[in-house]
Amino acid sequence: MPSPLFSPDLIFFNGAIATQNSGQPFAQAVAVGNGRILAVGEDNDILKLAGAGTEKIDLDGRLVVPGFIDTHIHFYEWALNRQGLRLDDLTCIEDLASRLQQAAANQPTGRWIMGQGWNETDWTAPRMPTRDVLDKAAPDHPVLLWRCDLHLAAANSPALKLAGIDADTPDPPEGRIERDAAGNPTGILRELAINLARDAVAPPDSDQIMRAFADATGALHRRGVTGIVDVRLMNDKDGVSALQTFQKMDATGDLALRSWVSLPGEQLDAIIGLGLRTGFGGDRLRIGHVKYFSDGGMGARTAWMIDPFLDAECGMPLMDMDCLANDVDRADAAGLSVMIHAVGDRANRELIDLFENLESRRNRSGRPRPAISHRIEHVQMIRPEDADRLGRLHLALCVTPSNMVLDMNLIDAAVGEKGRWCYAFRRLLDTGAPVMFSSDCPVCDPAPLPAIHAAATRQRSDGTPQSGWHPEERITVAEALAAYTATPAKVHQANDLGVIAPGKKSDLVVLSENILEIEPSRISETRVDMTVFGGRIVHREI
Structure with missing residues (x-):
């Protein structure tokens, strides 16, 4: 093992390092210095790298994973x-x-x-x-x-x-x-x-927003989250204020999250005119996707459905599909990636049609794709025949396991047996499309561990329903972990995130239990014992 040019700041040893690196999936120890991963390997080899100023942290069997990336948080x-x-x-x-x-x-x-x-x-x-x-x-x-x-x-x-x-x-x-x-x-x-x-509520001033951002960042660190995609609400008038606050924190060195900030679709003309591109930015702050909505939500019965709800009509589209297709085409031509909210099965079918038509036009014109994939958000209810079409498209999918826990009773009441098409994580992963996990916070708490528990068990934290809610859609804990780490990093072309390997950024999470080995039902009891962002410990319980 080649020695680093300088002594590590931190060495984690006597643990299980789940690297998300296919060339070295597991290790016992990892050395961190100057904001990067310096070395990964066996205890004896890594401990030899310690210098006089190196802090050596005995993991006592704990699991270390890459920092979690929440790919859809307001x-x-x-x-x-x-x-x-x-x-x-x-x-x-x-x-x-x-x-x-x-x-x-x-x-x-x-x-x-x-x-x-x-x-x-x-x-x-x-x-x-x-x-x-x-x-x-x-x-x-x-x-x-x-x-x-x-x-x-x-x-x-x-x-x-x-x-x-x-x-x-x-x-x-x-x-x-x-x-x-x-x-x-x-x-x-x-x-x-x-x-x-x-709109009748007076907006907060910039100092209030800065303090709120700092407080919320600490709350995310306590949950193991080191990266976010900040997403705009529909007809959002706060997007400028949000981006300005991220920029101020980045300029002062106070931004302690890898942040992609989405842009509102209703501002597409201005975005194109400014020459912005998805992915523009630096180490901690980048321009995200352009956000659109195709429909509403199940709870409000505004999700756009093929068949009526059991207790309502078919919901509603929130944008004319021809207008949306035109905007997506213009964004795509300008090198911008889009993210489109879709909850109901009609909304998801319409978006798949839209992206199939986009690919057809691209094939005829030879126009290159944007560097970062377009995304469908939530994919909450999708029929099997439509899910099968996703594998032929260059799309990323963002889903929210914790929202499934909130929605079990709701969906049973709203669509009955068709609930088997909702939160279909197994089917979506099997399409081959990259699937990313998120919290949709504040819809759900942004803690990734309850979401991983939900995806792997299809149960609430109390173990109900006993056999799991539509258990055929369970996925493995390893798949769920990738959906919070390596997959979102790859989708967003963040090649130095999501993997624990030499040269990568040292965003790490130490978990109290090895969630890859314990019974999935125990994941909800697991704690985040430490979070490291850019080589600096930002949350510590050990």
Whole structure:
């Protein structure tokens, strides 16, 4: 083994190193220095490299993996919303009302109360939190509470008034204001109707955003996440602020995440005019994909379906497919990659048609592909005959195992037996298309270990359902680990990430258990004991 030119800063030994490097899949020790992996091998060989200033860390059998990359996170929204009401642990609408009432008692009259995470399908009595419920709990504060999936929100009367929403307000394009029998808004806002209320909230200042970003970065490190793809919401007006904040943190050396920042599709003309390309950037900050939406979500019943929901119609497209195809073609010609949200089976079928037509035109014209693959986001419900078409296309797929846990009851109620086509991780991997994992945070907590547990067991953390939810779609823990590490690095042409090998960047995670050897059911009990970013320990429990 050749010796490095300088002594390592850190040596991890007496462990299991899962390198994601096919030439050396496993090792006992790894040496880190100057932000890079210096050597990987057996304990005796690596320990010989230690110098006077080297910190030697005895792993005591723990597993080391590459830093996790969350390939679909609404980082800007999550960072700011961490200060709002947490609503993901409620059991009934009375819990929501009680928590809101407590928050109102601690806030000055008239101040907005925001929150996110409620999921009525898991409550003891499923029921939407309409304005009447919210008004009783907080009559003197404007309230806006997002459902867990971000496709639906509940607003109270003061919030509706500030947003200018009343019986005469028309539904916005790609949005829906729910109304009672008399035509009055109930407070339930779907898709882009949410923006009417969101736009009434005063935006945070730059210092608030910087502090929120720093706090959220630490929270990701505690979960083992060292890389993210920050994704825009539909008709997002915060994209400029988000990118500016990432740039400020990168310029000052405070950005401690490998970050790809997506761009809003409605700004495509400006993006092309500026000459931006997906992948532009440096060591820590790069331009990501251009984001589009083809449909909504299951919970809001706005996912675009081939057949009607059991309790609703066929959902809705959120963009005209001809317009979307034109935008994708223009982006592709300009060297930009796109990412397109698709939840329903109709939306996924339409996108596969779109990308097949794009490839056909490319073959005729000889136009090169963008350097980084186009992506379909979520691929939540897809029919087998459409999934089989994916292997012939140059696409990356981004899925969210933790969202499956949230959606089990919802999907059973919404589509019944057709739920077997939802979150079809095994089928998607078998197509040969690269499959990446994500949290879709704040829809789900951004911790990768619960997501790996979900993908490998098709169960909740409590072991239900006992036989797994559509267990034929389970994947192995090794496949799930790759979907959080080597695969996203390869898709994004980040050739020095996602693998533990000499010369690669030293973004590492130390896990309390060897998840590749223990029973998958125990993965949810595993801890992140240490996170290393660029050779620096940023989270430590050992």
